[in-house]
C-alpha cells in the first residue's frame with residue numbers, strides 16, 4: 735500500500751470534519767457535525783409514557799381522563815419532547831431568534847419518535863395568520879413540516895388550510911378561555927375526503943388550537959387527524 739492511499743482517506747475525513755465541525759448549540763463544547771454534543775443530547779427531556787390521544791405525560795400509555803371525558807376531534811398526538819429546558823430554549827431560538835437550522839433537527843427528532851410507517855397521507859403545518867406571518871417572516875411549524883416531508887417522503891400542503899381570524903395569543907389567556915378564543919379561527923377550502931392527516935406544530939399546551947384545527951380538517955373530510963408536535967407541556971404547566 736502506498737503512503738498516499740493510506741493517508742488520503744484520513745485527510746478526507748479530517749477535511750470533512752473541519753468543514754462540518756461546530757460547537758454544541760447549548761453548551762458550546764465540540765459537537766462534530768451535530769447540533770448538540772452527546773451530553774446535552776442525553777439530557778433532552780421526553781416522556782416515557784403518554785396519552786396516545788393528547789400526548790399528556792405520565793398516563794402509562796393509557797388514554798387520559800380528560801380525553802375519555804371529552805374526546806378531542808384529533809385521533810392521536812405524538813410529541814418528540816417534553817416542553818422543558820433545554821427544549822424550550824431551542825424552540826424559542828427557532829421561533830423568535832430565526833434559527834431556521836433548528837427546523838430540520840426538530841423534524842429529525844420527530845421522525846425518530848414517529849417511526850418509519852406512520853400511516854399518514856398528508857402533512858399539514860398549523861397555519862399562522864398572515865399578519866403574524868408577515869411579522870415573523872416564517873411559520874416555524876411550516877419549516878419543521880417541510881423538513882419532515884422531505885425526510886419522510888410524505889406529501890406536505892401548507893396552503894390547503896388558513897388561519898382566518900387573527901386571535902389573541904393563546905398563552906395570554908386563562909385555560910378556560912382558550913377554546914372560545916380559537917373557535918372558527920381556521921378555514922379549509924380543499925376536500926380532504928378519506929385522507930389521514932398529520933398536523934405539525936412546535937408546542938402543544940392545552941391542545942385547544944390543535945383541537946379546533948382538527949375539527950376544521952374533519953369537516954373538510956379528513957378520515958383521521960394526528961398531531962405531531964416537537965414538544966408537549968408537562969401536566970400542570
Ligand SMILES: [Zn+2]
Pocket residue numbers: 758759760761762763770771772773774775
Ligand atoms: Zn452540549
Ligand SMILES: [Zn+2]
Pocket residue numbers: 785786787788789790797798799800801802
Ligand atoms: Zn389525553
